[in-house]
Amino acid sequence: MDEFSKTEQDYLKAIYQLEEKTDKMVGITDVANYLKVSAPSATEMIKRLAKKKLVEHKKYYGVLLKPEGYREARFIIKSHRVWETFLVEQAGYQIDEVHEEAENLEHSSSKRLVERLYNLMQFPKTDPHGSEIPAERFWEGETITHDLNQAKVGYRYEVASLTQEAKDFLICLNQTPPKFITLTSVLTDGSVIARTDDDARFVIPHFQKKDWQLTYYSH
């Protein structure tokens, strides 16, 4: 499922980026100008996307992304920005060399590959140009867990598993094992302060960090 052509992805991405600049529907001529194509071919393509329920097309008004189209546009943007980050951080590219490579790579990468790279680079918040990388997960086929030693301050994690020792420790603190935690700071002795979604805070000692298996969730 979820097979999109390169052209479809480019249109969805263009509409997404134009939508960010307006609170009205995006005009077909704006899409055509953005993609440097003729208005009739933009109209034809948008009708195709509307048939697939990826966009809503209103004659004389323009076009809007529907949830599935919005999600695919966000994925393509994530793919592009993850690749740019990878090329600079891991492959020795200069910042001004990565855009063209990423324009091609973004379309040929599966959701699994993009999420694996994102995971490998420890969930970067922005690409090398400073644009925000969408944090939502597009691949749920496997969850990769880390222990608390690899967790980063300011990130929210789903608690995948806890050892009995860690659970006992929480009971002593009158804290029920949380489903999500955000790491708020690391103390000089290596212990960390975690915050739950209901804003309870507690210290997890350094020696217990390996007892917490976490799945990255969001920034």
Ligand SMILES: [Zn+2]
């Ligand atoms: Zn770029």
